[in-house]
Structures are given as C-alpha cells and as structure tokens.
Amino acid sequence: MIQIRNVDFQIHGNPILHDISTSIPKGQLTALIGPNGAGKSTLLKLIARLEKLQSGSVRIDGLDLSATPTEKLALVMAVLSQHTHVSSRLRLCELVGFGRWPHHHGRPSAHDRAEITRALELFDLTALADRFLDEVSGGQAQRAFLAMTFAQATDWLLLDEPLNNLDMAHARALMRHLAGLVRDQGKSITVVVHEINYAAAWADHVIAMKDGRILAEGPPADVLTEPLLSRLYDVPVAVGTHQGRPLILHHV
Amino acid sequence: MIRPLPVMLAILLSLFVTSLTIGAAQVSLRAAGSDAWAALVLMESRLPRTLAVVLTGAALAVAGTVMQQIVRNKFVGPDTTGTSESAGLGLLLMTILAPDSPVWVRMLVASLTALAGSAAFILLIRRLPAREVMLVPVAGIILSGVIGAVVTFIAWRYDLVQYVGTWLAAGGSSGIIAGRYETLWVAGAAAIAAWFAADRFAILGLGDNVAKGLGLDPAPVMRLGLMVVSVVSALVVVTVGMIPFVGLVVPNIVSRIMGDDLRRSIPVVATAGAALVSACDIIGRLVIYPYEVPVGLIMGIVGSVIFLILLYRPTRPST
Numbered sequence: 001m002i003q004i005r006n007v008d009f010q011i012h013g014n015p016i017l018h019d020i021s022t023s024i025p026k027g028q029l030t031a032l033i034g035p036n037g038a039g040k041s042t043l044l045k046l047i048a049r050l051e052k053l054q055s056g057s058v059r060i061d062g063l064d065l066s067a068t069p070t071e072k073l074a075l076v077m078a079v080l081s082q083h084t085h086v087s088s089r090l091r092l093c094e095l096v097g098f099g100r101w102p103h104h105h106g107r108p109s110a111h112d113r114a115e116i117t118r119a120l121e122l123f124d125l126t127a128l129a130d131r132f133l134d135e136v137s138g139g140q141a142q143r144a145f146l147a148m149t150f151a152q153a154t155d156w157l158l159l160d161e162p163l164n165n166l167d168m169a170h171a172r173a174l175m176r177h178l179a180g181l182v183r184d185q186g187k188s189i190t191v192v193v194h195e196i197n198y199a200a201a202w203a204d205h206v207i208a209m210k211d212g213r214i215l216a217e218g219p220p221a222d223v224l225t226e227p228l229l230s231r232l233y234d235v236p237v238a239v240g241t242h243q244g245r246p247l248i249l250h251h252v
Numbered sequence: 253m254i255r256p257l258p259v260m261l262a263i264l265l266s267l268f269v270t271s272l273t274i275g276a277a278q279v280s281l282r283a284a285g286s287d288a289w290a291a292l293v294l295m296e297s298r299l300p301r302t303l304a305v306v307l308t309g310a311a312l313a314v315a316g317t318v319m320q321q322i323v324r325n326k327f328v329g330p331d332t333t334g335t336s337e338s339a340g341l342g343l344l345l346m347t348i349l350a351p352d353s354p355v356w357v358r359m360l361v362a363s364l365t366a367l368a369g370s371a372a373f374i375l376l377i378r379r380l381p382a383r384e385v386m387l388v389p390v391a392g393i394i395l396s397g398v399i400g401a402v403v404t405f406i407a408w409r410y411d412l413v414q415y416v417g418t419w420l421a422a423g424g425s426s427g428i429i430a431g432r433y434e435t436l437w438v439a440g441a442a443a444i445a446a447w448f449a450a451d452r453f454a455i456l457g458l459g460d461n462v463a464k465g466l467g468l469d470p471a472p473v474m475r476l477g478l479m480v481v482s483v484v485s486a487l488v489v490v491t492v493g494m495i496p497f498v499g500l501v502v503p504n505i506v507s508r509i510m511g512d513d514l515r516r517s518i519p520v521v522a523t524a525g526a527a528l529v530s531a532c533d534i535i536g537r538l539v540i541y542p543y544e545v546p547v548g549l550i551m552g553i554v555g556s557v558i559f560l561i562l563l564y565r566p567t568r569p570s571t
C-alpha cells in the first residue's frame with residue numbers, strides 16, 4: 001500500500017497540491033483522473049520520487065520515501081513519465097534492457113536477458129527489437145518505454161498518461177494488459193488517464209482530483225457518477241452503464 | 253555484417269605504423285634493432301608523437317560522447333562548449349602568475365578552469381527551453397567566444413597574443429618528444445573511466461526522470477561526466493593545443509552507424525577518434541614535407557567538411 005500523509009506542494013510559490021492524504025491500495029489498478037492542472041502528474045511524481053517532497057510523507061509498502069535509497073526504491077516501483085523524448089539513438093531492445101539495470105548494475109545475467117525478451121514479446125515489439133527509437137512510430141516508442149518499465153519487474157508500476165500516442169486498439173490492449181498484470185501477477189498499478197472511460201472500464205480504484213485536492217475516491221461505480229463528474233470537469237456529462245460498468249458520455 | 257571495432261582497430265594500426273615511418277629523418281623500422289640512431293629517433297620522437305596523437309584523438313572523441321550524453325544534444329563537443337577555451341584561460345593565467353610552475357600544476361589549474369567553464373555551460377543551457385535543440389550549440393559557441401575573448405584580452409594586456417596563438421594552434425605538437433607527452437595517458441585513463449561508467453551515461457542521456465526511476469541519481473553521473481570532459485580537454489590543450497571537431501564528428505558518425513549503446517560504442521568511438529587525428533597528423537606532416545602544418549589546422553578543415561556532410565545526409569535506417 002502507498003500511504004500519502006499531509007502532502008503540500010508548491011512551484012515558485014504557486015500551490016499545486018493542498019494537504020493531500022490518501023492511500024493507494026495494493027494489488028489493484030488505480031486510476032488518477034481529473035481536469036488539466038488538477039495535480040495528478042505532480043502527485044504521481046512525488047510518489048515516484050521524481051520531485052522532492054516539500055512537506056508530508058509518502059510510504060510505499062512501509063518504506064519511507066525520503067529515507068530509502070533510490071536504488072532500493074527502483075526495485076519496488078517502476079515509473080513511466082510523460083514526455084519521454086530521447087535524443088539517444090537506441091535500439092528498442094537496448095532501451096528495454098535498461099529496465100533491468102536496477103537489478104544488475106551493468107552485468108546482465110541470462111535471467112535479465114530472458115526478462116528483456118519477455119517484455120518485448122508482451123508489448124508486441126519482438127519484430128521491432130533491432131530498430132532504432134527514431135525509426136519507429138510514436139505509439140511504438142511509447143510501447144517500448146512501457147516495456148522498459150515492465151522489465152524492471154517491480155511490484156508497483158506508476159504510469160503517467162501511458163495511453164499517450166496510442167491508437168484505440170493499442171490503448172485498449174494496454175489497459176487490458178495492465179488489468180491482467182494486476183489480476184494474474186498481483187501487481188499494483190497506478191495510471192494517470194485522461195480518457196475517463198478507460199478508468200471506468202478497467203480500474204479497481206479511482207482517485208478524482210481537482211485544483212490540487214482530492215474530490216472523491218473509491219470504486220469506479222461510486223466515483224464516476226453524473227453529479228461528481230460534472231463537478232469535477234465543470235461540464236455536464238451523462239453516465240450510463242455498459243457490461244455492468246459506468247459508461248461516460250462526455251463528447252456530445 | 254561488418255563489425256566496426258576490428259575494422260577501426262586495423263585502420264588505426266596501419267596509421268600508427270605509417271606515422272612511425274614519416275618524418276624529416278629517414279628511418280627504417282627494421283633498422284631500429286641494430287641502428288642506435290634510428291632507435292633514438294623512433295623512441296624519443298616518432299613513438300611519443302604517435303602515441304600523443306592516438307591518445308589525444310581517442311580521449312577527445314570519448315569526451316565528446318560524454319558531453320553529448322550529459323547535455324542530451326548531438327551538436328556539441330568539448331571545443332564548442334567553452335571547455336577548451338576555459339582550459340586555455342587557466343593555462344594563460346598560470347603563464348602570467350606563476351611562469352615557473354611545473355607542468356603538472358599548470359595542467360591541474362587548466363583542468364579546474366575547464367571544469368568551471370563546462371559547469372557554466374551546463375548552468376546556462378538548463379535555463380534554455382528544452383525543445384529548442386539548436387539553442388544548445390549556439391549557447392556553447394557564444395560561451396566559447398566570450399571566454400576566448402577574455403583570453404585574447406588578457407593576452408593582449410600582457411603582450412602574450414602571439415604566444416597564446418601559437419600555443420592554441422599547435423601546443424607542443426610539432427615538438428612532442430619523450431618527457432612531454434606522458435600526461436596524455438591521464439586523458440586516456442579518463443576516457444577509460446568513462447567507459448566503465450558507460451551505462452550510467454547512457455541512462456543519463458534518457459533524461460533525469462528515467463534515470464531516477466531506474467534508481468540512478470543523475471547528479472554524480474553529471475559530475476563524473478564534467479570531470480572527464482574537463483580533464484581531457486585541459487590535458488590536450490596543454491600538450492598539443494586545440495584540436496577542433498574530433499569530439500563533435502566522431503561520436504556522431506559512430507552513433508549513426510551503431511547507435512548509442514555506449515558500452516559497445518565507446519571503444520569504437522575511441523579508436524575512430526584516434527584514427528581520424530592520426531590521419532590528420534600524417535597529412536599535416538606530408539603537405540609541405542619536410543616541414544609540417546599543425547594537426548589542429550588539418551583537423552579543422554577535415555572536421556568541418558565531415559560535419560557538413562553529416563548535417564545534410566539523413567540517417568540511414570537500420571534494416
């Protein structure tokens with residue numbers, strides 16, 4: 001479980017997060033939703049120790065974030081940031097290979113190589129393994145970064161807008177795949193998503209944020225309701241059901 | 253598939269032997285065993301010079317790779333980011349303030365000023381918008397120009413303009429003999445240190461967030477990179493003068509051919525850099541034989557042509 005206690009955050013004096021206290025359940029797919037500028041990415045970065053905590057505390061499976069060495073945290077959680085623009089000319093297999101670095105620090109074993117092969121297979125990249133990053137499409141590059149995160153083989157995966165650049169089919173395949181990892185391998189995955197229906201269809205737990213505060217949290221059926229979503233995004237939405245899960249109609 | 257490393261090593265070896273046989277004195281390699289004079293020319297002049305050129309080329313090319321990784325920009329090298337000029341500034345200050353200081357003290361001071369110059373460059377480009385790729389080399393060239401202007405001004409005040417000009421153009425290159433080049437082994441050691449940290453530089457090249465996510469603190473890797481670049485630049489400037497373009501074009505060519513998996517590519521970068529500077533040195537010794545042209549001048553001409561070709565030729569696909 002990730003426990004967040006009294007976290008405030010400011011950038012150049014502008015408050016981004018106000019006294020956030022919540023917890024993210026272990027062994028579930030958690031979706032962070034909310035309008036642009038709500039503080040979702042900032043909260044994810046603080047949990048992932050990509051930004052330094054200014055106040056409050058974060059504990060991940062009992063490990064205090066500010067007291068645990070970063071190498072140790074890399075074996076507990078893997079992070080995918082937004083805007084992963086890379087100027088290095090790397091082959092996809094080399095990029096995915098860096099996901100194993102926290103385990104071997106420069107001396108990969110046969111097990112590490114097997115994990116790289118497996119990650120490439122899982123993300124449908126085997127045929128592209130020897131291509132350079134600047135020779136594949138944005139969606140393929142995004143999948144390569146996901147495969148790198150996955151190859152890190154951590155209990156926790158924190159993904160900031162993993163659906164960026166993915167077409168409908170690959171976005172759905174990714175969410176299905178993440179849900180499968182949670183169900184079959186007991187992984188705990190937290191994603192920031194903008195397309196709310198992916199949260200509705202696949203998430204076990206939803207945290208809705210607005211203006212640096214948590215507006216609501218809980219199972220999708222409790223959070224993704226007409227009044228709450230209309231308040232969250234300041235637009236009227238209609239919520240139906242599809243296969244027993246909420247279906248949000250926000251585009252008309 | 254052609255493996256780049258053995259090919260480059262073979263080219264470098266032939267250039268190495270060629271370099272040993274060229275010079276104003278006619279010396280046969282075979283005679284060195286029996287002829288004391290030939291052995292003297294080889295051991296005291298030809299071999300030190302050839303080794304100096306090889307070490308310089310290899311270390312500068314590796315320093316260029318490291319610089320490009322820590323800056324995340326392919327259009328920079330140690331000679332376009334103020335590093336070499338800062339080393340020159342340190343050297344000039346030592347010449348004025350402590351002319352009798354031993355050479356290792358001068359090198360230490362030049363390394364420290366080079367470090368300060370590179371650090372200033374890093375601080376400068378952190379304030380630039382990340383997406384403007386071309387602003388980084390422009391900022392580097394401006395910084396180099398400013399530091400170079402300071403060097404010229406101080407040199408002018410102390411009536412050392414000619415001294416500085418000669419030093420930066422040729423260093424001691426035409427006069428490299430045993431006892432003058434050995435400090436370049438330190439530059440070689442710095443390049444080897446870079447190879448040991450190759451994975452770390454490669455990960456740093458993926459961005460601070462990716463590095464942190466993989467449990468790698470970017471700051472010490474950045475410091476190590478700056479040290480490597482500064483030490484190499486300073487030692488090269490003090491010993492053989494400024495050699496432009498090596499640290500810029502060689503990493504780019506190697507990256508085009510085999511990508512940026514640094515653990516595999518750094519040895520190729522080093523041999524290719526050594527081969528390129530050796531070739532330029534040989535040309536410099538032949539064009540007005542038996543006199544010679546500084547290697548930096550030939551490198552400037554060859555390097556700028558290669559750089560233009562690289563700019564205009566798109567990368568080839570890998571398959």
